[in-house]
Amino acid sequence: MNRREFMQYTGIAAVATSAPLAALAGEDRLLPARPIPGTDEMMPIIGLGNSSAFRADDLSVASKLLDIFLDHGGRYVDVGGSSAFSVGKLGREKNAAGKLFLGNYVDPKDKAAMREDIAALAKAQGKTMLDLVHTRNLREFRAQHDHYRALKEEGLVRFIGIARSGGEHHETIATLIEDGLVDFIQTNYSLLEPESADRLLPLASDNGVAVNINRPFINGDYFSVVRGQELPDWAAEFDCQSWAQFSLKFILAHSAVTCVLTETANPKHAIDNLGAGFGRLPDTDTQRRMLKHIRALIT
Numbered sequence: 001m002n003r004r005e006f007m008q009y010t011g012i013a014a015v016a017t018s019a020p021l022a023a024l025a026g027e028d029r030l031l032p033a034r035p036i037p038g039t040d041e042m043m044p045i046i047g048l049g050n051s052s053a054f055r056a057d058d059l060s061v062a063s064k065l066l067d068i069f070l071d072h073g074g075r076y077v078d079v080g081g082s083s084a085f086s087v088g089k090l091g092r093e094k095n096a097a098g099k100l101f102l103g104n105y106v107d108p109k110d111k112a113a114m115r116e117d118i119a120a121l122a123k124a125q126g127k128t129m130l131d132l133v134h135t136r137n138l139r140e141f142r143a144q145h146d147h148y149r150a151l152k153e154e155g156l157v158r159f160i161g162i163a164r165s166g167g168e169h170h171e172t173i174a175t176l177i178e179d180g181l182v183d184f185i186q187t188n189y190s191l192l193e194p195e196s197a198d199r200l201l202p203l204a205s206d207n208g209v210a211v212n213i214n215r216p217f218i219n220g221d222y223f224s225v226v227r228g229q230e231l232p233d234w235a236a237e238f239d240c241q242s243w244a245q246f247s248l249k250f251i252l253a254h255s256a257v258t259c260v261l262t263e264t265a266n267p268k269h270a271i272d273n274l275g276a277g278f279g280r281l282p283d284t285d286t287q288r289r290m291l292k293h294i295r296a297l298i299t
């Protein structure tokens with residue numbers, strides 16, 4: 001067990017450091033990580049979303065984002081569409097294919113077509129087994145679950161699951177968890193969309209399902225709410241230095257969360273977002289205070 005894993009297991013990670021990201025050196029600059037339930041594998045708590053830089057094949061920005069991310073021990077990148085290939089290629093070029101954990105979107109189809117997709121992705125990403133294959137299509141994931149399970153049994157894929165945002169899908173995702181069909185779920189949870197904390201996140205935790213959180217900034221709408229507002233003084237009590245970190249630390253304070261996916265095409269924002277992984281996290285009372293504070297800004 002390395003220092004970061006030791007700190008996570010002993011709970012020290014929550015107070016690991018509050019120094020600005022640039023000031024961190026050596027192992028201190030590596031993100032805290034949480035275990036993928038049911039495994040010994042650790043997942044650093046901040047991930048990258050499907051950035052427009054990856055999707056547009058903007059290799060110079062995409063490369064910068066990945067360098068920053070890898071420098072802080074980041075692993076999870078959500079890769080839909082062409083990102084699965086652009087990020088895969090960059091990962092190979094940086095000799096980082098084994099470090100990255102890529103969340104692939106593979107829709108249900110016939111067995112042969114799915115295997116063709118998987119083979120193309122594995123080649124592009126320099127992997128013998130894909131890390132995670134998931135889909136937005138909740139209904140077909142259940143209907144064709146045998147296909148997904150077979151991908152695991154054949155050693156083509158390590159984890160399977162679903163990725164969807166929107167409260168209207170929470171109940172369907174809950175039944176997939178209850179029926180033992182998913183290793184990972186990806187769902188929305190944030191200050192402006194906190195509903196999944198009521199049932200879905202505790203259910204995932206109780207059933208040993210890993211949770212990736214999407215829409216931490218509601219695709220940018222959160223910044224319209226906080227723009228021009230002073231960060232409250234008490235944000236310093238949990239080592240929060242920006243409004244982005246205010247949202248991310250709220251999310252990470254939920255113990256069911258394995259990793260939060262942050263989308264940006266701006267390297268400065270990537271550094272800001274990674275900073276949320278360090279230092280203290282809010283306790284339950286402070287989370288309530290944060291919700292109240294944000295609601296007051298809306299009304």
Ligand SMILES: NC(=O)c1ccc[n+]([C@@H]2O[C@H](COP(=O)([O-])OP(=O)(O)OC[C@H]3O[C@@H](n4cnc5c(N)ncnc54)[C@H](OP(=O)(O)O)[C@@H]3O)[C@@H](O)[C@H]2O)c1
Nearest residue numbers: 049050078163164214215216217218219220244263264265
């Ligand atoms: N499977 C699904 O159904 C599903 C649905 C939604 C999302 N997702 C996944 O979740 C990821 C994140 O969700 P999202 O798309 O809703 O995006 P998001 O991460 O909630 O918000 C992205 C927006 O926030 C801005 N931003 C990011 N960091 C910032 C910072 N530190 N300061 C100021 N602005 C910042 C970005 O602009 P800049 O580029 O200028 O930084 C962008 O406009 C997606 O990329 C995707 O991988 C999946």
